Amino acid sequence: MNYLIPLFTVLLIGGFGFSIAYAHTSVQVEQYQVEVGWNVEPPVVGFRNAIVYEISESPSEGLKTGVINAFKNLESTIKMGGVSKVLDISSDPRPGHYFSNIIPTKTGSLVIELKGDINGVPVDIEIPVEDVESTAVLDFPQSSSSSSGQEVAALKNAMSSIQKDVIDIKSKIGGIDSSSGEINTQDAYNFGVFGLSLGAAGVILAIIAMIKRK
DSSP states (O other): OTTHHHHHHHHHHHHHHHHHHOOOEEEEETTEEEEEEESSSSOBTTSOEEEEEEEEEOSSTTOOEEOTTTTSEEEEEEEETTEEEEOOOEEOSSTTEEEEEEOOOSOEEEEEEEEEEETTEEEEEEEEEEEEBOGGGTOSSOOHHHHHHHHHHHHHHHHHHHHHHHHHHHHHHHTSOGGGSSOOHHHHHHHHHHHHHHHHHHHHHHHHHHHHHO
């Protein structure tokens, strides 16, 4: 009996892991439960996928049955911004399960609108589905475009840091009293700017090298 405990634990964790992996959304419409989401998550631009539906009802507590021919008078429309498309519905072999094949072509948020009725019960709902991601979410090794974006961001941060340093030097030099004769403020300022110029030159050379590499 002892070996059954770790086995049960593994199955339990695996079961929870499987259910969490699918970020589907469920909506209750009177006695019917409508669940919508992607077949493969996360959805990625350019990869074939499908919107999947599960429509069920609970005739009694603890009992759940799939609704057959749920889309007889029900229409599914996918929306992104001001663009929309009525989806073709295909039936899954499992009762109450349906799907619409689709290849997402743009990253962003999508909404599924269901309008019509299920066996006479009016349906007019919008269900958001998981956002479409760029291929970067799956890329390995990292593509050149992704790495270039990070390099550009790093260079921008470096230039911003140099500009802040120049302002800081100006403020510090301005606060020195040159009448004491202990320091020449102009020479100090020139020296500081010279050092920062070397740093800026290094950043510029890095940009040139990155461009040539493309």
